[in-house]
Amino acid sequence: MATTTGNDDILRSERVAGGILPKVLNSFDMVAIFVAIVLFISNAAVMAGGAGPSAYIYWILGFLTFLIPGAIVTGQLGLMFPGEGSIYVWTHKAFGAFMGFFAGFCAWWPGILVMIATGDAVVALIQQINANLLTDPWQQGLVIILVIACSFVLSILRFRATQNVVNVVFVAYGAAILLVGLAGVMALFSGHAAPVDYSAQKWLPNIGNATFYGTVILALLGIEVPLNMGVEITNTRAITRYLLWGSVVVMAAYLIGTFGVMNAVTPVTAQGSPSAIAAAVTQGLGPLGPFLGVVVNLIFIGFFLFNTAVYNYSFGRLLFVSGLDRRMPPIMSRVNANRVPWVAVLVQSVISAVFAFLAFIVVPYTLSTGLKPSDLSTVVYDILQAAVTVIWCVSMVILFVDVIIIRYKYHEAFVQARLAPDWVFYLCSILGLVASAVGVWVTFTGPWTPLISSLQWTLWIGGIGLLSLLIGVVVFFIGQATIRSNISDEQAIADATS
DSSP states (O other): OOOOOSGGGOOHHHHHHHHHSOOOBOHHHHHHHHHHHHOOTHHHHHHHHHHTTHHHHHHHHHIIIIIHHHHHHHHHHHHHOOOBTTHHHHHHHHHOHHHHHHHHHHHHHHHHHHHHHHHHHHHHHHHHHOTTSSOSHHHHHHHHHHHHHHHHHHHTSOHHHHHHHHHHHHHHHHHHHHHHHHHHHHHHTSSSOOSSOOOGGGGSOOTTTTHHHHHHHHHHOOTTGGGGBGGGBSOTHHHHHHHHHHHHHHHHHHHHHHHHHHHHOSSGGGTTSTTHHHHHHHHHSGGGHHHHHHHHHHHHHHHHHHHHHHHHHHHHHHHHHHHHTTSSOGGGGOOOTTSOOHHHHHHHHHHHHHHHHIIIIIHHHHSOOOSOHHHHHHHHHHHHHHHHHHHHHHHHHHHHHHHHHHHHHTHHHHHHHOOSOHHHHHHHHHHHHHHHHHHHHHHTSSOSSTTSOHHHHHHHHHHHHHHHHHHHHHHHHHHHHHSOOOOOHHHHHHHHHO
């Protein structure tokens, strides 16, 4: 139910996006998109290899303090304002144009970095199949750029056709994760000692491994992203359904993946690599392990390829609505014959590919990184993922404040769509704010990989984060000063569809 008050705060994109984009997404689609965005299963390997048994405690803390509160808040705001753009729309309602754009930018920019990380995960998985492949940084960079290019092509096809394939890959992905868990069970009962120290003190979080709470927050980011496509949902009931069932799948899968890696992968030092997920199957399922490991590896490669496409088309919607509302150049709202915002997808694909080119091709041959070429993908993966955590958490802080402000500004509409008593939203807001803030802080307390120093980690993460936020502010004011916004809805629709 879309509820608004007064025409002065209704964005043009809220009025016209539904007439431009087709309604094609059902509940299963939304769950698949949610899982593709949030369930980055390689994070289970990072947790297993870095935090040991305390990883389970960190996962549970993350579920209770971030995922569940975020799902409740997102469900409330999504039911009230199911427009295209999710947090961009909600923050505009709460705080106005600048904060709406800034929150949208902070939610969009990580998508650029994540597409590089998903391509990097493909590199790591290919290397798992054959360690002699893609050993040079330029080769890794080319594969990542190819993954981004493929995601662009998939993202501009007829949306229903692409989503059907994403749904199939989602099912295969779930089956592969179950195999990882089975590998952990078989390894545990094989008679060999567990590679991980399960003594009591290893279960307790401490300052030495607190940075992995940041990893958990990273792994759970993206709760609101499926609602970037709010007007493309066929039934608003899909909003609460995807948040419920998607959250259940994500929680179970992360625990299963962590368990599988922690018990099946040896040596322990190999558990922190993104490729350790597939290695668990290879090492833990006996004689069939090597064959099934390759199958699981190929499934994960396929998942990360289509996962990149999901990031591309879902984050592209934020550029699309910014173009409709003239926060960005109007060409960003242009759709193709399939009624897909192809220019927005193209722009972010190019930006992501340029960053990949710089990180993997230019930097290694112009600067001395002090790393073996084979270690570069792991370092870049961790740096980009940590930077994503910091920037994305800024938008989540805004989201958890939005719900309280909107409760006061739109109290009648809030009551009509209310999913829980008011005290639940206050509790969710407090938990989410604290979790987001702590997630940012612990990300800086230590690197996720021993391949770089703490100082290098802090400089890279802090530099990328500050520069990104500055870019968002600058882009808004440039747009305000240069882009003509006093046009009719009819003209905006014509610009988008011509």
